[in-house]
């Protein structure tokens with residue numbers, strides 16, 4: 001009996017400790033680890049509001065606990081009616097004024113931060129412009145000035161303003177790269193803008209922050225921040241794509257054939273697959289230079305041969321609800337061999353001696369910063 005009582009008292013503490021144990025400033029996708037001016041302004045506003053609320057919390061809890069213990073019901077005065085006090089003018093003025101001051105202290109910096117970080121900006125020649133389109137459940141990133149279309153990994157240079165124009169092909173999504181800026185909705189038929197500057201190179205996690213049905217939890221992306229020279233190399237890898245990138249390895253060649261015969265090319269574009277012939281559908285992930293990607297299935301798996309093979313073998317097991325068909329039956333005797341060939345082909349895309357050595361964080365497995 002005593003044990004149960006002790007447990008019931010200890011369990012809220014245990015739960016609190018467990019919950020607090022999950023807190024981490026440097027966790028992946030943490031807004032508490034800002035790596036650019038927009039996110040930092042928003043973080044500082046949050047911290048200002050947080051510290052402002054601490055004295056309020058202490059004062060309110062202090063008064064509450066004082067009242068609970070000081071004026072608790074005692075057997076001695078069971079029948080007594082408490083003193084009736086109301087209509088104290090100084091008290092009324094005090095507790096009206098204090099909240100007004102608190103609201104002003106929060107509102108002024110909030111409005112200032114909103115105007116500094118949320119205002120629509122006019123692009124200048126120095127900015128990088130990216131059109132972002134949300135799909136169930138992946139991201140299309142188009143660089144209109146560079147002629148690049150890619151998916152699920154936003155490659156940007158460090159210290160340069162990036163201006164995103166966001167919309168959606170189907171339902172509401174929300175673009176969220178927590179270390180760089182707050183969330184912004186992607187809405188069908190409407191262009192929204194979001195801009196930010198990244199001050200640190202590396203591979204950083206992002207996520208769709210609007211419930212968009214089945215695979216919402218798997219609608220992830222990566223922001224890959226490069227040094228300017230590495231970004232130029234990444235761009236160059238896209239602008240020189242074409243037949244010259246198909247490696248001579250027979251397995252790669254076999255995979256390239258299967259890419260057409262198994263039907264991949266119906267949906268997926270690989271630029272330069274056939275000279276002068278477009279393949280794929282713009283409303284499906286563009287796989288040009290897929291070998292440079294860090295992840296598979298919109299940020300769900302690291303882009304390794306094993307993970308890519310698992311994804312091709314059974315997309316629904318990796319990411320339930322997605323629209324990728326399963327191309328092989330369980331008992332297909334060619335399955336493993338064909339998947340191995342497709343994996344070899346896909347991972348070869350964009351990977352040749354020139355690009356492999358210079359693209360920095362895009363190399364498979366991430367840079368020294370890892371995935372944050």
Ligand code: CUA
Nearest residue numbers: 173208210212
């Ligand atoms: Cu897209 Cu949630």
